[in-house]
Amino acid sequence: MKDYIIRAIDEDASFRVFIASSTNTVEKARKIHGTSPVATAALGRTLTGAALMGSMLKGDKDKLTIQFRGDGPINNILAVSNSKGEVKGYISNPDIEVEDRVDGKLNVGGAVGSNGKLIVIKDIGLKNPYIGQSNIVSGEIAEDLANYFTTSEQQPSAVALGVLVDKDISVKASGGVIVQVLPNIDEEVLTKLEKNITILSFISSLIDEGSTPEDILNQVFGEFSMKITEKKEMDFACDCSKDRMERALISLGRDELTQILEEDKQAELVCHFCNEKYNFEEKEIKELLNSI
Numbered sequence: 001m002k003d004y005i006i007r008a009i010d011e012d013a014s015f016r017v018f019i020a021s022s023t024n025t026v027e028k029a030r031k032i033h034g035t036s037p038v039a040t041a042a043l044g045r046t047l048t049g050a051a052l053m054g055s056m057l058k059g060d061k062d063k064l065t066i067q068f069r070g071d072g073p074i075n076n077i078l079a080v081s082n083s084k085g086e087v088k089g090y091i092s093n094p095d096i097e098v099e100d101r102v103d104g105k106l107n108v109g110g111a112v113g114s115n116g117k118l119i120v121i122k123d124i125g126l127k128n129p130y131i132g133q134s135n136i137v138s139g140e141i142a143e144d145l146a147n148y149f150t151t152s153e154q155q156p157s158a159v160a161l162g163v164l165v166d167k168d169i170s171v172k173a174s175g176g177v178i179v180q181v182l183p184n185i186d187e188e189v190l191t192k193l194e195k196n197i198t199i200l201s202f203i204s205s206l207i208d209e210g211s212t213p214e215d216i217l218n219q220v221f222g223e224f225s226m227k228i229t230e231k232k233e234m235d236f237a238c239d240c241s242k243d244r245m246e247r248a249l250i251s252l253g254r255d256e257l258t259q260i261l262e263e264d265k266q267a268e269l270v271c272h273f274c275n276e277k278y279n280f281e282e283k284e285i286k287e288l289l290n291s292i
Contacts, residue, residue: 005055005085006213007230010221014185015193017221018055018178019213020234022048025087026163027171028236032275035094037165039074041106043091044163045141046079048176050089051234053145054081057124065121068144070136072113073098080273086237088273106165112139118148142176149180156181158197162204173208177216189224196220238274245269245278246288254292261285 005020026044029035035043050066057064060083068077073096079089101107114136122130132152136144142161149157158179166172177200181190199206199220206216217226248269249257260267267280280288 003234004213005051005230005232005234006217006228007055008217008221008226008228010189011225011227012184012186012189013182014189015179015181015224017180017217017226018052019216020048020052020176021207021213022051022174022176022234023171023207025051025234025236026174029089030169030171032236033090033094035091036097037169038098038106038108038111039091039094039096040165040169040171041163042074042108042111042141043077043079043089043094044171044174045108045161045176046077047087047089047236048161048163048174049141049145049159049178050079050081051085051087052176052178053120054083054087055085055230055232057083057122059083059125061125063123065119065123066145067119067121068112068116068136068139068141069119070113070116070139072109072111072139074111074113077112078272085232085234086239087234088236088238090272108141109139112136112141114139118144120148120152145178158200160197160200160203162202162207164204164208173204175203175207175213175216177203177220192223196223238271238276240271240274240276240278242278245271245280249280249285249288250292254289257285257289257292261289 003022003025009016030040054064062083064081066079075092077091081087098107098110116136117133119133134148134151137147142159146159149155161176164173265282269278
């Protein structure tokens, strides 16, 4: 079954919900980057969170970038998404290993670190992109994104993200939920909502048991008369191309390109997101030099 995201709102328009099933997307990322289990969980949660946040964008060309710069051994995680459900990302140290938590779960917080910055960049077609940031509070990704929404966007939100890694290190189940409170929410509804969303901490287990985003919506939010307003497929998709790599080479400048030509006679560029390789032969580099 393909991954997808649903968006829903209650009948009184007091809160909205975004739910993603992302197992195939995260498994695709794991295969591309050859991640260890804890790196798979960290990258998978970030990709799922980015895709959910990307689904909040309105324009077809809008993009959202999430970057975690923690003090843990992972060092850096980057994910880029758009409004179409497409997401891509990479992790600085994909083969990192850290001891599991005392409860036996993967220690994502220890791998990411509990100090550092979460940076969110929204490119929505304006002259300058919106850049927001907040402190990393736990390194567990979901808690950090919830803190970002509250402190940087003043948008009270609950975030749950989970990646279940199988014994063969493949991704068994992955998913995420973002719940956002709207200004006119009633205090009684808010109290009920806070009680209900505790089950979302088991999001990957729910998906592993076969629950779809619609099932989770009904199970957790059924009493609120929810209406699904949007459903879109989600996938790991990279938009790299040889043209983009040409522009990257040109941006190096004449001197560095000349040095590459004299020393190596060729160049190989690798996309950070999908590991696709682009080769430029001597003739092509000469043409790029002539174009500068």
